[in-house]
Amino acid sequence: MLSIALAGKPNAGKSTFYTAATMAEVDVANYPFTTIDANRGVSYVRTDCPCLEREERCTADDCEDGKRYVPIELLDVAGLVPGAHEGKGLGNQFLDELTNADVIVNVIDASGGTNEKGEPVDVGSHDPLEDIDFVEEEMDLWLAGIVEHNWESVERKSRSPEFDIDEVLADMLSGFGATPTQIATVLRDLEYPADPIQWTDDHREALARDVRQRTKPIVVAANKIDVAPDEHVDRLLELDKPVIPTTAEGELALRRAADADLADYDPGDETVGIGDGVSDAQREALEGLAERMAEYGGTGVQEALNYAVYDLLEHITAYPVEDASKWSDGSGNVLPDAFLLPDGSTPVDLAYAVHSDIGDGYLHAVDAKSSREVSDSYELEEGDVIKIVSTN
Numbered sequence: 001m002l003s004i005a006l007a008g009k010p011n012a013g014k015s016t017f018y019t020a021a022t023m024a025e026v027d028v029a030n031y032p033f034t035t036i037d038a039n040r041g042v043s044y045v046r047t048d049c050p051c052l053e054r055e056e057r058c059t060a061d062d063c064e065d066g067k068r069y070v071p072i073e074l075l076d077v078a079g080l081v082p083g084a085h086e087g088k089g090l091g092n093q094f095l096d097e098l099t100n101a102d103v104i105v106n107v108i109d110a111s112g113g114t115n116e117k118g119e120p121v122d123v124g125s126h127d128p129l130e131d132i133d134f135v136e137e138e139m140d141l142w143l144a145g146i147v148e149h150n151w152e153s154v155e156r157k158s159r160s161p162e163f164d165i166d167e168v169l170a171d172m173l174s175g176f177g178a179t180p181t182q183i184a185t186v187l188r189d190l191e192y193p194a195d196p197i198q199w200t201d202d203h204r205e206a207l208a209r210d211v212r213q214r215t216k217p218i219v220v221a222a223n224k225i226d227v228a229p230d231e232h233v234d235r236l237l238e239l240d241k242p243v244i245p246t247t248a249e250g251e252l253a254l255r256r257a258a259d260a261d262l263a264d265y266d267p268g269d270e271t272v273g274i275g276d277g278v279s280d281a282q283r284e285a286l287e288g289l290a291e292r293m294a295e296y297g298g299t300g301v302q303e304a305l306n307y308a309v310y311d312l313l314e315h316i317t318a319y320p321v322e323d324a325s326k327w328s329d330g331s332g333n334v335l336p337d338a339f340l341l342p343d344g345s346t347p348v349d350l351a352y353a354v355h356s357d358i359g360d361g362y363l364h365a366v367d368a369k370s371s372r373e374v375s376d377s378y379e380l381e382e383g384d385v386i387k388i389v390s391t392n
C-alpha cells in the first residue's frame, strides 16, 4: 500500500489531520510533542468510480454513490523542530520514520500562531513561510549525515576490482526507500569524481538532496485556514511549490457531524448539507465552515492526500474484473477492487498487483469499457476497468 507521512512542526495540526483522515482517536492537544509514537492508519484517496459511467452505482464498500475511496497508509510522524537532524526535539527517530513514506504532506500552521519550535504565540506573529523549507532541509542534512557516516566503507570497497559506485550507493541508500533505478538516475544527473576518495562534503550533500527530492516528494498543507490571516494564505499560495490550504479541525468536525447524522458530508466534498437535528451552536459552526469551504473548495484534507498520490507520485486507479460485461468478480460483485499503480503501468503490472500467480500466468487483457483486447504495452489510464486473462 502507498504510504503518506504527515510531517511538520509540533502543533501544526498533524494529529488532527491524521485523526480526521483516519477517524482514529489520538491525543490532540495544544502543546508540543503530543504525538510520541508514529501512528500508522488507513486513509483513502478519492476518485470518480467507473460505475458513474453505468446506469447503476456499484456496491463496493469503498464506493459512496460514485465517490470511490482507495486505501493508502497514513503515518502521523511526531513534530520536527529545526535542528532535528542533530537530535534536537525528538530528533532522528522521526526522520527515520519519514523514510518509510513514499510521499510527504508537510503540515504547517498557516495562521502563524505557533513559533518555529511549535509553541503557541499570537496568531499572525510567526511567518509560516519559514516553516516550509525546514522539513526539506532537515531531511537533506540528515541523509547527508548518513552518507558521510558510511563513506569510509564506500572508500574501502572502491579498492576492490569489482567496485561499482552505483551499486554501492544504491545499497547504502536502499534503507531510505530509494530504488537502484532512482539512484542511477540521480547519479546520471550529478557531476562527481569516479574515485570516492575525491568526494567532498558538497558532493555528498548534493547526492543526499537529489535522492531526497526524487524519493520523498512533498506537498504543503497550509493548515488552520479557518483562523489564518488572508495575507498569509495568499503568500503561501504564490510560492512555486504545491501548497493546499486546509482546515484539519474543520474536516474532523465535518466527519464527526456526518457520523452523528448531523450533516451530509463525504470526505473531499466541496459543500456540506446541514441536518435538521442540529443545535443553534452546531448550525453556526457548520455554517462558518461551509463559508470557508466555499472559498477554498472544501477543507483541503482530502485534496492534499489526493495531490500527494495522483499528482506528486503520478499514480492512476485501475479496476480488475473477471466479467468484462458485468464489470464484476466471479461472485457478481461489481468493481470490487481498485488498485493504485504508477502512471505508465501496463495490464501485466495490474495482473502482478492483483496476485503474483495471476501475473506469472498472464495471457492477455481486455478493456471492459470497449470490450476490446488491449496490447501488453498498453498504458493504463485513470479509471480503466480491465479483465485479465491468465492461466492461473
Ligand SMILES: Nc1nc2c(ncn2[C@@H]2O[C@H](COP(=O)(O)OP(=O)(O)OP(=O)(O)O)[C@@H](O)[C@H]2O)c(=O)[nH]1
Pocket: 008, 009, 010, 011, 012, 013, 014, 015, 016, 017, 027, 028, 029, 030, 031, 032, 033, 034, 035, 078, 079, 080, 223, 224, 225, 226, 227, 246, 247, 248, 249, 250
Ligand atoms: N483553528 C484551527 N486549529 C487547528 C486546526 N488543526 C489543528 N488545530 C489545533 O492545533 C492544535 C495542535 O494540533 P495537533 O493536531 O495536536 O498538532 P500536531 O502537529 O499533531 O502536534 P504534535 O503532536 O505536538 O506534533 C490543537 O489545539 C488543534 O485543535 C485547524 O484546522 N484550525
